[in-house]
Amino acid sequence: MGAITGAWQWLSTAANWAGEKGVWHRLAEHLWLSGLCLVLSCLIALPVALWLGHLGKGGALAVNLSNVGRAVPTFAVLVLLTLSPLGRQGEWPTVIALVLFAVPPLLTNAYLGMREADRDVVEAARGMGMSGPQLLLRVEIPLAYPLIMTGLRSATVQVIATATLAALAGGGGLGRIITAGFGNYDTAQVVAGAVLVAVLALAVEGLLVLAERLLDPMRGRRRAARTASHLTKGAGPGRAPGAPASGAPTSATTPKATTRP
Amino acid sequence: MRGGAAGPSCLEANDWICGEYLRTRSQELVDATVQHLGITAVSVVLGLLVAFPLALVARRWRGAAGPVLGLTTVLYTVPSLAMFALLTPVFGVSAAVVVTGLVLYSLTILVRNILAGLQAVPAEVREAARGMGYGPARLLYEVELPLALPALVAGLRIATVSTVAMTTIGSVVGYGGLGNLIADGMAGFFKAEVLTASVLCVLLALLADLLLLGLQRLLTPWTRVQGRAKAGARRGARTAKAVG
Numbered sequence: 001m002g003a004i005t006g007a008w009q010w011l012s013t014a015a016n017w018a019g020e021k022g023v024w025h026r027l028a029e030h031l032w033l034s035g036l037c038l039v040l041s042c043l044i045a046l047p048v049a050l051w052l053g054h055l056g057k058g059g060a061l062a063v064n065l066s067n068v069g070r071a072v073p074t075f076a077v078l079v080l081l082t083l084s085p086l087g088r089q090g091e092w093p094t095v096i097a098l099v100l101f102a103v104p105p106l107l108t109n110a111y112l113g114m115r116e117a118d119r120d121v122v123e124a125a126r127g128m129g130m131s132g133p134q135l136l137l138r139v140e141i142p143l144a145y146p147l148i149m150t151g152l153r154s155a156t157v158q159v160i161a162t163a164t165l166a167a168l169a170g171g172g173g174l175g176r177i178i179t180a181g182f183g184n185y186d187t188a189q190v191v192a193g194a195v196l197v198a199v200l201a202l203a204v205e206g207l208l209v210l211a212e213r214l215l216d217p218m219r220g221r222r223r224a225a226r227t228a229s230h231l232t233k234g235a236g237p238g239r240a241p242g243a244p245a246s247g248a249p250t251s252a253t254t255p256k257a258t259t260r261p
Numbered sequence: 262m263r264g265g266a267a268g269p270s271c272l273e274a275n276d277w278i279c280g281e282y283l284r285t286r287s288q289e290l291v292d293a294t295v296q297h298l299g300i301t302a303v304s305v306v307l308g309l310l311v312a313f314p315l316a317l318v319a320r321r322w323r324g325a326a327g328p329v330l331g332l333t334t335v336l337y338t339v340p341s342l343a344m345f346a347l348l349t350p351v352f353g354v355s356a357a358v359v360v361t362g363l364v365l366y367s368l369t370i371l372v373r374n375i376l377a378g379l380q381a382v383p384a385e386v387r388e389a390a391r392g393m394g395y396g397p398a399r400l401l402y403e404v405e406l407p408l409a410l411p412a413l414v415a416g417l418r419i420a421t422v423s424t425v426a427m428t429t430i431g432s433v434v435g436y437g438g439l440g441n442l443i444a445d446g447m448a449g450f451f452k453a454e455v456l457t458a459s460v461l462c463v464l465l466a467l468l469a470d471l472l473l474l475g476l477q478r479l480l481t482p483w484t485r486v487q488g489r490a491k492a493g494a495r496r497g498a499r500t501a502k503a504v505g
Contacts, residue, residue: 073425187349
């Protein structure tokens with residue numbers, strides 16, 4: 001109980017929010033780094049995944065990438081980058097580590113989304129005379145949207161967690177409040193920092209769930225389509241995206257089955 | 262102690278790869294690896310023990326499935342550093358902080374996969390077993406669990422690999438196994454220590470993954486019998502198992 005009241009006291013002290021080591025500055029660092037790296041990762045991962053998915057090639061790469069990403073400890077990568085010559089270049093080690101760990105979930109999920117888009121629908125669209133780009137933009141991406149968004153959500157959770165860990169390797173962000181608290185044996189500060197990080201992660205996740213629903217290109221139609229396919233017992237390749245993991249060992253479709261630093 | 266090479270030793274030069282480091286600090290490396298393995302193993306076993314009843318509850322009562330899955334997802338969203346920091350006042354600075362955090366993370370993947378595996382057991386199989394006089398407990402342990410095993414082990418492998426990687430963060434409370442060496446190496450700018458511990462950590466993850474794969478093969482011999490049969494038959498079996 002003492003820790004909770006201590007953390008509350010820490011959080012309600014105005015001095016802890018101001019200044020370069022204050023919460024506002026750390027939060028700004030955290031959001032700026034996370035946002036930047038997420039955009040960079042999307043720019044790298046999504047075109048590759050959509051293109052590979054459209055062509056139907058490179059499946060082994062897309063699936064294995066996230067398996068490898070899971071086995072590599074984020075902390076190790078952060079420290080290795082910090083000790084490398086790159087470590088003297090300001091925030092670069094953090095940025096590179098964040099992008100490295102955000103790319104696998106984005107790429108794997110987007111690729112699987114593209115591959116699991118109902119082949120019959122894609123064939124029908126091709127038969128209607130749609131060109132490659134038309135097919136990609138108007139059929140495959142809307143069908144792959146739920147899994148693309150799942151990938152984006154896992155990548156965001158990943159990026160926020162990794163940005164917290166950057167503090168361990170001397171980077172900025174809200175994790176700094178926690179590590180500073182551990183350094184001073186100040187449990188109140190440790191708990192306060194942890195609460196801030198947890199609230200940030202959950203708030204961002206909640207916002208993304210909301211955005212996913214609002215931006216769905218097939219809003220309203222997806223449910224109708226799904227009940228229809230249930231009626232016809234459609235258990236073919238076009239099963240509902242985001243369904244629980246199958247028994248296959250490389251079940252990269254597990255929602256949120258991604259690395260965690 | 263000389264390696265026979267001319268010039269300064271790799272320890273003095275602070276090289277990334279250093280054989281002398283391996284020789285002189287082997288005890289330290291073994292201790293850290295043992296701690297790493299211990300924390301990982303305890304966490305995964307406890308995670309499995311907690312996840313299994315949760316999955317059963319989520320399957321038995323439809324209303325419970327939403328909250329159980331939702332709660333484990335929320336836990337997963339909390340960054341690991343914050344999770345360990347939040348658990349520190351509860352357990353003090355001890356290995357229990359790290360183990361509890363890792364158990365909570367493993368639940369997300371384990372509960373989901375166990376549930377998916379159990380739900381994928383064909384209704385006819387269940388009916389047949391019941392018709393043969395199987396009670397609920399025997400049905401679960403002798404029919405449903407073996408059939409759900411591939412999905413369970415798939416989840417177990419994902420959980421184990423990510424737990425091995427995540428144990429390193431335990432170094433914030435001093436119980437991070439190889440993570441302690443990484444933190445120590447960062448503080449002392451000791452490149453060989455960081456690289457060696459990182460590589461060992463990845464190797465541990467891969468080794469654990471292979472071991473679990475082998476375990477699954479041992480426990481589910483029937484999948485291999487089908488594997489030797491015609492490719493068409495294998496395909497059929499896989500889709501039957503994978504219907505989520």
